[in-house]
Amino acid sequence: MTSFVWVVLPYAALTCFIVGLFWRYRYDKFGWTSRSSQMYENRLLAWGSPLFHFGILGVLLGHIVGLVVPETWTTRLGLSEEGYHLMAVTTGSVFGLMTVVGLLLLIYRRRSTPSVFRVTTRMDKAMYVMLGAVIAMGMYNSLVVQLLGGGHDYRADVAVWFRSVFWFQPDAALMQSAPLSFQIHALLAMGLFALWPFTRLVHVFSAPVGYLARPYIVYRSRDAHGSARAPRRGWEKIGS
């Protein structure tokens, strides 16, 4: 059971994530967007969306520092376990709260604005449930376990297991020793990643950093192949 959850599932989720993204990009470039609903409603979005997005970017950064960077590195930099814990808990709580407040605002907006609710797909709802659950468990870990409780040095088990997945030598026993709330958080996250390619979350991979470098005016030549090229989703000819 342990090896199924911490060895088989992560690879299944990763495969689903990577293959799914590849497939979605190939098959559905047209649908690759966050489907903004700003035109319908702007007042709540103007607060909720930046709060959530900047919050979740901070959370992402925190996870990279916590999971990817080994404890030995930070120790070598002169950062004690207590110092690290303090830093992680404070920044994590701040960004986490931003994320939660933003997400709650956005979900409230989505439900209470008829026009926005009308264009919410089943996949959106599934995604919101999954994302909300992952964030809720993450906040529980941050606030209840780390801040109020005794704290748990996840860098000794969860982070090591996380990295071991990418070395293809996953050590399930490490996760076994982590608190249950951490295990649930990790499990839910795997679910979120498996779901990711099929939701509007794909827009994360369109972060337009290239904009900073390109010339302002873009020229393109008329498509030399014209419609002889295979049509894309949404552009197929009828009856072909």
Next chain:
Amino acid sequence: MRVMAQMGMVMNLDKCIGCHTCSVTCKQAWTNRTGVEYVWFNNVETRPGLGYPRLHEDQEKWGGGWVRTSRGKLKLRAGGRIKRLSRIFSNPKLPGLKDYYEPWTYEYDTLLNAPAGDDVPVARPKSLITGLPMQIRWSANWDDDLGGAPEYAPQDPIVKKLGDLVKLEFEKTFMFHLPRICEHCLNPACVASCPSGAIYKRAEDGIVLVDQDGCRGWRMCVSGCPYKKVYFNHRTGKAEKCTFCYPRVEAGLPTVCAETCVGRLRYIGLFLYDADAVLAAASVEDEHDLLEAQRSVILDPDDPTVIAAARAEGIAEDWIEAAQKSPVYALTNRYRIALPLHPEYRTMPMVWYIPPLSPVVDAVSSTGADGEDKDTLFAAIDQLRIPVEYLAEVFTAGDPAPVENSLRILAAMRSYMRRINLGDERDESIAAAVGMTGQTIEELYRLLAIAKYEDRYVIPAAHVEAGRALDEIAGCSLDFDGGPGMGGMGVFGEASGTPASVETFQLTKQRAEADRYDDLPESRGAVDLLTWSGGEAPPGMFPPRRSAEQDEPPTEEE
């Protein structure tokens, strides 16, 4: 010098009666789909008025277009790249649906399904956005023909700018119609705003298009465009805009709006311009110099050095020839009568306008004076400050001189041609008063008043590789995924389709020119009714008729 070709349009506002045929045919062709119900790639505004979307010219509010920095550089009004990227999660300058209007339908079902009774059933308006019953408070052209109405005109950003001048003489009110499409600018702010690089200017003909697969729905183009001519499809989450009917133009056909214009006031043709000179021209310090700067970027297609440079850039001979015959070049640079829309946005718009003389003529005629007399008209142009100042704010960044010049040419043409009509001698002094000759006035008259189809539209066909099979759409063109024939959403949200391919339009042209259907090259499959020009039923429209003696099914070579 880097010569590039640009499709351009000129609209003669003197002839626009505000019938909205262009808007309706455009909508039928391009935006009759879910998600773009509120979108009019072509719209006709009554000026003075609010426009569509409301007050779109107020760049203090919307932050569209470019501004010149104190160091003489061009910057998007909305700010630099980093500033705008930091706002990506919630675009602060995005017009809401309410700034356009909330599209609706009526509950027609209640009319059909109402039980017999004493009450007359009514079809209540129902929002297409929320699906709920709604009160209709605003729509496209809500202020149509209400140019001087005190409810709307004072809100017009230009009227506000002119201030007291207008208030003082408000009884001398005037109005005109302003049809607007995408300007297909030489220095497009929408292209510069797009974080994904999905909006681009076509290198061959300068048409600005949105790559629907590349667009990620950041909505920066909507804010960046000062004319608010990029729209957000709220169902597919992608930007859409006027395409200059590129599938038609590639086949040598005019755009739908131009083709169907009953006033025959639109002109389409090529410009050759110097792409290297655009940025400098758009950055000139004095806004009043922008018009001349814009004209100077456009090259003389008869100049041998320009022709040589165009050839060196690989522009085809028939395109150079078309540029020489271009009616739009003639109107902008040769007769210098056409003016760009809001040059102060510094986008170098390529849809130009001949300002309307009609408010002046109306004012003159209403006093009982001769509305076709040169001197009376010239004096009226000088005296009727409001129309001229207003037009100047619209077309020349507030400089009245070019507007006056255009109006005087129109007035001179009127007066010169009336003498000919009445059988009087040609009066060269009328032409000389606006620095022209009688011959050029007659040429201009032919172009503006007679306005033959082949004079208005000089559109070279795109060069398509030979041997590509002609193809056309079969079946119902509304039945694509997410199209109006389908409805509903897939799990990823809604798709959106465009119903036609280039080949369809090439066949349309051949069909329009052919006398009979039999003259056409073999067309495969069925013909879609959108592009069927009427006349005889094409093969395949109906199943083959079975004659009495022919019992076996038709063979393959039939």
